[in-house]
Amino acid sequence: MIVIKPKISTYFSLSLIVVALLTGLIFILRDFAYKGSFGLWFYLIAASLITLVLLMLLVKMMAGFRFITAGRDQIIVKLPLRGFQKAYPIGDILVWEEEVVVANKKEFRQMTVAFSDQQSISISNHEHEAYHELVKYLRKKAGKKEIKNKKA
């Protein structure tokens, strides 16, 4: 069985950034409430900006928080944050594709699998463990359903 799960190292780094931003936000709000060292515009812009980045990071982390098990001709998708779990037989895969993006001499790979019930999952090599094993598995079991068109 192939188990795809979020990479602990990625989530650890992202969590550190979240904590740093949260600390910054608390500092700014405390400073505004008790000291007022800066002008009002600074607080408004800085607090909004940090909140936005924080939310985007949390959304990113939550979106990637998924567990996928592949084997015995089925794919089990588990989204713990939504309490969703479903087993899809290989025949339920409509299409799948792997997108490869090279940036800063690093290769980022993302795979999307679309199922017949309109659900789809996306996983990437830098956020999830056992990514390459799943690609190999799908090429073997559902090779005809791969869309080969993207290379950037």
Add this chain to the structure above:
Amino acid sequence: MNFLAHAFLSFDQEKILVGNFIADFVKGRQIENFEEETKRGIFLHREIDLFTDSHPLVKAGQSYLRPKFGHYSTVITDVFFDYFLIKNWSEFSASTVEDFIQKTYNTLDRHEDIFPERFANMYYWMKKDNWLLHYGEVEGIRRSLTGMAKRTRFDSKMEQAHLALIEYEDEFEVIFFAFFRELETFARQKLSELASHS
């Protein structure tokens, strides 16, 4: 929000649904031409849109779109939310989405005589091409946004926005789930407030 979400957030109240649908086409004092319950639907529509446009999570979602689509990002996220509402319909309603949409059209048909002219013209195409149901497919989203792009004064690039849905589907789905429950509670509360004030 877009049409399907507004229909859902009318909570099966006939005239509220009508007001909620026609709201964007009712300007200024024209509102006085409608009866009390329909007016409440119009006010509810405006409150829902205000709540959505100022919500931090929606703004976070729009950050993905803003570099390319500018202020049209608000329109795009509204359409995306209809996509996720259909995709996850069973989590919000016991009936099927097809039945709900048919019921919505039937309800609206009974009130055609009070439709503002511009809405009536659009409703004809909405029903004929079943826009509401097609919001549940990426192709339907593409068609809808392409249609909107043709009507904008500037180059909105909205005809390409479905690609952003494909690229950030997981992120937008997280945002949708976190936001839509809150919106549902807000709309329910606002509707009872509007009822108690009238």
